[in-house]
Amino acid sequence: MNPYDEPLFGEAAPAIFQTSLFGFDTVAEFERAIQEGAPYYTRGKNPTVALFEAEVARLEEAEAAKAFASGMGAIAAALFAFVKPGDRVVTNRPVYAGAHNLLTGVLKRFGVETTFVDTRDTEGILRAIPGARLLYLESPASYTYEVLDLEPIAEAAHAEGALVLIDATYTAGVLAKPLKHGADLVLHSASKYFSGHSDVIAGVAAGRAELIEALKEPYMLLGAKLAPFEAWLLVRGLRTLELRLARHRETAARAAEFLKSHPAVRRVYWAEDDPLAKKYLRHGASLVSVELEDEAAARAFADHLKHFKVGVSWGGHESLVLPLFAQPRVARAYGFPKGLVRIHFGLEPTEELLGDLEQALSRVS
Ligand SMILES: Cc1ncc(COP(=O)(O)O)c(C=O)c1O
Structure with missing residues (x-):
């Protein structure tokens, strides 16, 4: 001890x-x-x-x-x-x-x-x-x-x-x-x-x-x-770290699959898809990024989400989205596409979060 x-x-x-x-x-x-x-x-x-x-x-x-x-x-x-x-x-x-x-x-x-x-x-x-x-x-x-x-x-x-x-x-x-x-x-x-x-x-x-x-x-x-x-x-x-990570992963993995199949989403970034994930990662965690068509689409998506606040940071119990264009210095430094949005999946019920993604994406023109 x-x-x-x-x-x-x-x-x-x-x-x-x-x-x-x-x-x-x-x-x-x-x-x-x-x-x-x-x-x-x-x-x-x-x-x-x-x-x-x-x-x-x-x-x-x-x-x-x-x-x-x-x-x-x-x-x-x-x-x-x-x-x-x-x-x-x-x-x-x-x-x-x-x-x-x-x-x-x-x-x-x-x-x-x-x-x-x-x-x-x-x-x-x-x-x-x-x-x-x-x-x-x-x-x-x-x-x-x-x-x-x-x-x-x-x-x-x-x-x-x-x-x-x-x-x-x-x-x-x-x-x-x-x-x-x-x-x-x-x-x-x-x-x-x-x-x-x-x-x-x-x-x-x-x-x-x-x-x-x-x-x-x-x-x-x-x-x-x-x-x-x-x-x-x-x-x-x-004391609850491992449990929380498993739960974050469960929702994020299901969301990544859903997002990959959605016509409004150009690209999905999810750590488990990396070819080196098997060697170095036990599993993914809460973060998934999506590339939508442009800044307007990213803004509409973030604004229509009901369970996700717009906010920096991640890792907490609550779900968050961060459209990268809203942080121009970061977006410029890496040349990110205007439609890139980082999503942190919190610990709320998975079905509610997935349903929220679906309704918000349906409002993205
Ligand atoms: C990967 C990573 N490293 C370091 C930091 C900086 O940590 P802090 O905000 O606790 O100073 C952050 C914060 O967002 C981060 O995402």
């Missing part, structure tokens, strides 16, 4: 250590806490946050994990920990827009170059590796869910001394184990499936202890600390 999960009174849910600091009776006790890595200030360490970190490390079968105030906090800390001016990063396209903007904006200003290569262009990724310091990859990719051929890519990266970081938000430690296929570090937006209830923004990184140790300086100094209450909600979310 991990030391942060010892019940005090046999409680079924863990206590929350909702405190900013820990006080000691003597200087010697304070010194001992520092030496032993015990909590003394919540920005550095908090038992509730440590419990969430231990749970994620167990899930990812990693030596250690570090939690952050957001997925972007984890991504930024990892990039700042491992790259310096003059370095080059290789990333796959389409990668999550925030990471794309961090690489092409802030990090470019700090003298870090990025090479973008399509997710399924394994040869292109392999060609881009020599001379790169780090590979920042996402699989399945954002918005279109192509699966990376991680094993040969990680092997080539390690032969060149480059680190491999994987944004594994989609697979959530359950649907894939990137660390087993050669990744050095996995990064998650815990705001998605780990939370599952759309009430937390959080991030977490997991991997070898020495790499997690290297994240601690940017973590401490950039201040992207996870709050104890959010960590407590995340521990609760993890």
Whole structure:
């Protein structure tokens, strides 16, 4: 059992250590806490946050994990920990827009170059590796869910001394184990499936202890600390993670089949259709994207849906749609067709969601 999960009174849910600091009776006790890595200030360490970190490390079968105030906090800390001016990063396209903007904006200003290569262009990724310091990859990719051929890519990266970081938000430690296929570090937006209830923004990184140790300086100094209450909600979310993913998948898989047969839909993006899904994915999750004829069709579809709110993010209990044209910066960055819509299938009854898709598509001219 991990030391942060010892019940005090046999409680079924863990206590929350909702405190900013820990006080000691003597200087010697304070010194001992520092030496032993015990909590003394919540920005550095908090038992509730440590419990969430231990749970994620167990899930990812990693030596250690570090939690952050957001997925972007984890991504930024990892990039700042491992790259310096003059370095080059290789990333796959389409990668999550925030990471794309961090690489092409802030990090470019700090003298870090990025090479973008399509997710399924394994040869292109392999060609881009020599001379790169780090590979920042996402699989399945954002918005279109192509699966990376991680094993040969990680092997080539390690032969060149480059680190491999994987944004594994989609697979959530359950649907894939990137660390087993050669990744050095996995990064998650815990705001998605780990939370599952759309009430937390959080991030977490997991991997070898020495790499997690290297994240601690940017973590401490950039201040992207996870709050104890959010960590407590995340521990609760993890308890139903696998069940929720199975349910999300059931609805999304049926919806993907229905959407493929609909005349108003030009193309369906669903992770299980990728040729590499069998090798790397246990199963798909909640996300399906559809390409409709144009922006007007995408707008009409989203507006006529009754059970799906228009909204960013995903991974919660409620169904959402995101027409990509409504986020012009993202759409432009990847050259997405105007009619592309991302759908997150929540936990509502499957038949209701399928019926809603059907009625909304029937109103798309
Ligand atoms: C794949 C992926 N990675 C990272 C992030 C960033 O996470 P957060 O919003 O928790 O900062 C997101 C958010 O949408 C995402 O979809």
